Amino acid sequence: MNVPNSLTLARIVMIPVFMLLFFLPFHWAAPASAIIFGLAGLTDWLDGYLARRLEQYSNFGAFLDPVADKLMVVAALVLLVQHDASPLLAIPAVIIIGREIAISALREWMSELGERASIAVSWLGKVKTTAQMVAIFLMLWRHDIAWIPTYTLGMVLLYASAGLTLWSMFNYLKAAWPTLKDDDRLL
Secondary structure, three states, rough: OOOOHHHHHHHHHHHHHHHHHOOOEEHHHHHHHHHHHHHHHHHHHHHHHHHHHHOOOOOHHHHHHHHHHHHHHHHHHHHHHOOOOOOHHEEEEEEHHHHHHHHHHHHHHHHHOHHHHHOOOOOHHHHHHHHHHHHHHHHHHOOEEEEOOOOOOHHHHHHHHHHHHHHHHHHHHHHHHHHHOOOOOOO
């Protein structure tokens, strides 16, 4: 167990705390759940930074880090859709969740073929993740800050991140296609 893996595990432990806060019937519950979500996002950045800086890489960390990210994002999107059951929110949520499932499956398949490196995380994936985390944070906050409508701004950013999600998925599929089309097991 190293520091980056401890931060990743802490992110997973934050999920039930985040969910509990989301459902509490107090005016401070929405901002509190947003803060927990934001802290989880910061630990995602920090565990990656520390893993590189301290050279504390592990197979366990490589597996667990993306799982923790996806669990937190999916939990947040499900809660938001449950709270605001509208097609306007469900559409980007399904795009984001569907992409995560598809790319996770693609990475697994490429790993099986020994080609995982051909679909490594790109700068676009990092931009997508940042936009997604900020969008979800703003939507979780639910209270306007001064004249800024945080929920509406978050929704706009969620659509932008859904667009980035599709773009990054297309790039990953394009990078994997030469390997996939040469695989006899494809068809």
